[in-house]
Amino acid sequence: MVSARGLEVLRAIVQDYVETREPVGSKSIVDRHAFGVSAATIRNDMALLEDEDLITAPHTSSGRVPTDKGYRVFVDHLSEVRPLSPAQRTAIMSFLEAPGDLDDLMVRTVRALTQLTGQVAIVQYPSFAQAHVSHVELVGLDAGRMLVVLVTDTGRVSQRLLFLPHEPVAEDLVRMRATVADLIVGRSIRDGAQAIADRLASVATGTRSPHDTVVDLIASVVAEELDEFRQDRLVMAGTANLARREADFRGSIYPLLEAIEEQVTLMRLMGEMVADEHGLAASIGRENEPFGLAEASVVAGEYDAPGTRARVGVLGPTRMDYPSNLASVRAVARYLSRLLDEDENAR
Amino acid sequence: MVSARGLEVLRAIVQDYVETREPVGSKSIVDRHAFGVSAATIRNDMALLEDEDLITAPHTSSGRVPTDKGYRVFVDHLSEVRPLSPAQRTAIMSFLEAPGDLDDLMVRTVRALTQLTGQVAIVQYPSFAQAHVSHVELVGLDAGRMLVVLVTDTGRVSQRLLFLPHEPVAEDLVRMRATVADLIVGRSIRDGAQAIADRLASVATGTRSPHDTVVDLIASVVAEELDEFRQDRLVMAGTANLARREADFRGSIYPLLEAIEEQVTLMRLMGEMVADEHGLAASIGRENEPFGLAEASVVAGEYDAPGTRARVGVLGPTRMDYPSNLASVRAVARYLSRLLDEDENAR
DNA sequence: AATTGGCACTCACTCGAGACGAGTGCCAGG
């Protein structure tokens, strides 16, 4: 069994290895940390740690390197989330507190996080799946073109251009709008999409006569747009950092860049991470194997948006500075929650 | 002076070097190409090519490698744009011919291009700077929230959410809309922005009393949005290919990934390239030095969008297959022009 | 029982020497 000092040795190894990027030997541990025992004693502890598969030696006679399991123990039991410096806090604030819509805020958030951590930063958009449609508008443009605008209660707006067979008159617009609004306004994205699907199906099965083909056309476009609302999105920044830290990844960074471009993999990964009581979570090394990211770690934190919850995180080498990245992620998530809450109340 | 055969030797060197990634020696040229002369003769030609700075030897006694100038001569005088295979043509068509709005089309285009070339693909959005505002709409939502929608004659739509001090009544909306529309509808993006700036300035200088602060608020939001229209945008795909071809770049791929994330650098680079009579252009190696991309090449082609013109291109190592990339870029640009033209006429 | 100093051992890494060979430049002859 690993003793209390043994765990301290593990902590020292993780810290030194992250800092120096060199396998850590017993001698350098006694030099750099005040354990008050000799190198031989440390060696005995290290042998136990190796038995527990918490550290490993790259070659028979070299220092030790933490295993993924070692990092996991470090993150779960040995590391405290290191508080940010005041300078860092004000940096976050000045980054985030600027006017702009949700898109702007997401972009600024992800930039703040990449700047703070020097890693690839990832921000999930708040999910709109539970949002409710608060408004639908039809705007007739010139010959045959019409604009369909949707607004949710969470403030997301989307529009779609549509070509109509013949130009509708103003009364038609009002009537059509009422029909469509009746289907979806006040309903959640999910329910609204369902209501439209039902209506379109009732035409197909002959329950209802297709006398209002234009409305059906509009409805189907609205349905497509609602589907898009349901898709969660990611914003990312700092991908160039992968190249800068390339040596930290054993293999090629190709799969990483691919995952970043794919987005959907990262989406799933972030979604499946289990948060602790602070809303923080880490997924380390081979724990990411099912996602093809066995040589990377992801650190994520939850933030609250009105009515829902999403995540911000960073992606980096397994050999990353977890305490400081966890702190950055937590701080950014908190500020983001606060800002979104203020926005909500400002209305 | 370099003889005609000398240029053929240059062509052979470029082709072989791109294919094998090894410096090319006189012997291997005689083996792989039917020059009908001896290696010694080729060596004499190569000495002349070296005098002209078209090729260079990495070490005193190794084969030769094209210089950037050599690639330039190759692209300008020695390479024919290699026609695409029928399979590739149908691949492009099936990629591009799917329903969807402009954003979808841009994304599909960039994917097609990266798939075709295996390089990083870049597509410029058609510039909206010369587009004209065809419609402006104000939509009152719930308490104090209002939506401002802008539409251009090129079909671009944008909207912006706005918080008003107090809820306007329907007549107000109509009046305010008329006022704003009067300023910008029918004008170009540039002129519309100017008209708004003039109006706001006339308040500041006291020429006009600020009795209509709400309209001014709306106008300033519209002006911001118009500014965004003016900004050109890029879509990119295939950045992971950089990692795959990392060995082809002498240094780190960090600056490349940075430029890709920046976008603005690539924007300028693509904008400054000078096209030949086919609308094609290449910027090779150190020609990109002012953009920090001295180890990369960009191949671009022009496409026509209604009322304007923009570019598609690929970014890759200087040692790239120019003929085939030029062909891909040209083919994609042509299909894109055609599709946009059909869209236009369909209205 | 835990700790320590000592010691033999392992093994990656470095360096230099030598062999190899691809490729060149040059020259004299066709």
Next chain:
DNA sequence: CCTGGCACTCGTCTCGAGTGAGTGCCAATT
């Protein structure tokens, strides 16, 4: 103008010796 021949360069590979950081184990000590 082309060609075969030849000396030369120089990067690359291989091998072996030397070095040193670090380990594992053991007997002695606290």
